[in-house]
Amino acid sequence: MYLLELGGEDDAFAAREAASACSDVQVRARGVATARDVTERVSALAYTHAASELVGLADGGVDAAAALLDAATLDREGSVAVRARDVRGATGVSTQRAERELGSVLVERGFAVDLDDPDHELRALFARADDGGTVTALGWLATASVRDFGDRRPTDKPFFQPGSMDPLLARAVANVAGARPGRTVLDPMCGTGGVLVEAGLVGADVVGTDAQRKMVRGTRENLGRYLSAGVKGLPDPGGFALARADATRLPLCDGAVDAVVFDAPYGRQSKVANRSLDALVADALAESRRVADRGVVVGDRAWDDAARDAGWTVTDRFVRRVHATLDRHVLVLAAAEGVTRGRVK
Secondary structure (H helix, E strand, O other): OEEEEEOOOOHHHHHHHHOOOEEOOEEEEOOEEEEOEEOHHHHHOOOEEEEEEEEEEEEOOHHHHHHHHHHOOOOOOOEEEEEEEEHHHOOOOOHHHHHHHHHHHHHHOOOEEOOOOOOEEEEEEEEEOOOOOEEEEEEEEEEEOOOOHHHHOHHHOOOOOOOOOOHHHHHHHHHHHOOOOOOEEEEOOOOOOHHHHHHHHOOOEEEEEEOOHHHHHHHHHHHHHHHHHOOOOOOOOOOEEEEEOOOOOOOOOOOOOOEEEEEOOOOOOOEEOOEEHHHHHHHHHHHHHHHOOEEEEEEOOOOHHHHHHOOEEEEEEEEEEEEOOEEEEEEEEEEOOOOOOOOOO
16 A cells, blocks of 8 residues: 655645555544555655555654654665654644654664664654544655646746646546556647647646647647656656647547546636637537547546537546636546437437
8 A cells, every 4th residue: 555645735636636646545543544556656746745655544742743753664774864743724633743763763663863864764744634633644755746837837938828737737638548658648628738848748648739829839849848848757748739720620530639638718608709608618628539538638527428429428527727817627537338429419
């Protein structure tokens, strides 16, 4: 078993993303989850900071943690360090005391402490349970995700437009869609290419289309910048292809890609190219279903009905607060059983 340190404030969404790299993910307390197995793709997760080999879980604070560690089988040798966290600052546990107490237990068990370059790092997490109590989780650090998202803030990219998706959310929805080496991800309304950048950086081949020529040019500039460089600790970036095209009439054959991800236009009264927003998104969902069997759609409202009419099953839905007047709705889509590609008649 493994211990997962979740980021952000939405544990359900973080756990859903973690499931793209881990099996049997279960939230145990706020900001803490467990998984039966993990893969190397943990390094590419946005809302999981680290995965550790689970020592155990207990109710209570520092004393409970010390008792848990003292009773555990410690099947490793070498130097150790203890890193304690009060997850989201919600428990009031003294992390300094926790590190001292747990370090003492390890010394008594024959370990040498090395705070600078230890052979093993014990992670001690203290998190708030739903009932208000404290949950203690201990684990030996196995892998950490690459935290480089600040290097790709929307306003720092070569091409930027207001409303661009931040790289954390873009990485998360790409992962939920299944981006990884050997898979192809399409964004038919690519805008500035934020989702495509993140999908490409985790190794997927990416395809982008947009109705506006300037968006295609800008996305090409952004992809060229980031996919040519790659990120240390992540797979080699995938390749990319771009075209100016209508998201409702894609220049792709049936089943051409593994997954579709797009951020739908916002504004209930919007019209795009003399078409209502409802008609545009409905037709884009149908066309996405024609070219892929899985997808993620993001918007300022939940497009459940349009997705179902297009032949999708909504497997998960999440609401992400952006600011006081905007929520982003994230729908995870899978091909509806027994439904042919495209819009349901």
